[in-house]
Amino acid sequence: MEKRETAKLVIDHTSYTTRISSRFAARKPYAPPVPGRIQSFIPGTVVEILVSQGDTVKEGDDIVILDAMKMKNRLKSHLEGRVVAVNVKPGDRVTKGEVLVEIV
Template sequence: MRYFAKLQGQKEAVPVDIEPAGENRFKLTHGGKTFLVDALTLDHGAVSMLVDGTSYSVEFDEQGDEVLVSVRGQVNRIDVADERRLRLRAATAGFSVEGKQLISAPMPGKVVKVLVKQGDEVKEGQGLVVIEAMKMENELKSPKAGKVVELLAKEVTAVEINAKLVVVE
């Protein structure tokens, strides 16, 4: 899957491709270089990563579309977006969405948190469901203010790509 990452202070986001390469292993391609990454989530929430033979303990703190990444005592703020999110940002810059909005799984994974209940009033950008995929948690947000009219996501269940999770009207 292709992501675009922009470090705080950089003008442009750079593409980063992440592909599964076995259990807890990924191929990460950035700047024309490919790295083999072994990733294991530790009990206290940090991720132990082995990148081309070098070990790192990495902590992530999601703050909206940004992620604070702590590695070896240095914290970096990174704006991370997949191609879909970039298109949504561009599309919503001038107008807001109307009508029923279906929020579906952008990739196969596991629902780790359901942040709303059916009937809840939600704000645009409010978190609805958290999905874990490739050892990363992705918070799916409401594309508009409205009411949760359908809630199909259930915690600790596996979902396939494009699985229907929430409908906001």
């Protein structure tokens, strides 16, 4: 039998233990497809643009709020830099992989 690691999660002050599958443990870490391009990872509607062209951003800063599958998703910057293009506006419907904001 395969030995599996476990992980402990705490949600709302309740502790849960889960098993980590070998497939999950072997996955590659997430890397943005193209650093500097904030892309939609799922089809949705742009709710809010939190930056403007010319703004300076840090890694981890919120850039866009995207409404997808009845959830508000905050898309974050993958690097420190300057916003050179904002390709969408609030209310725009976007597809998976569409470039929303560009940072250099």
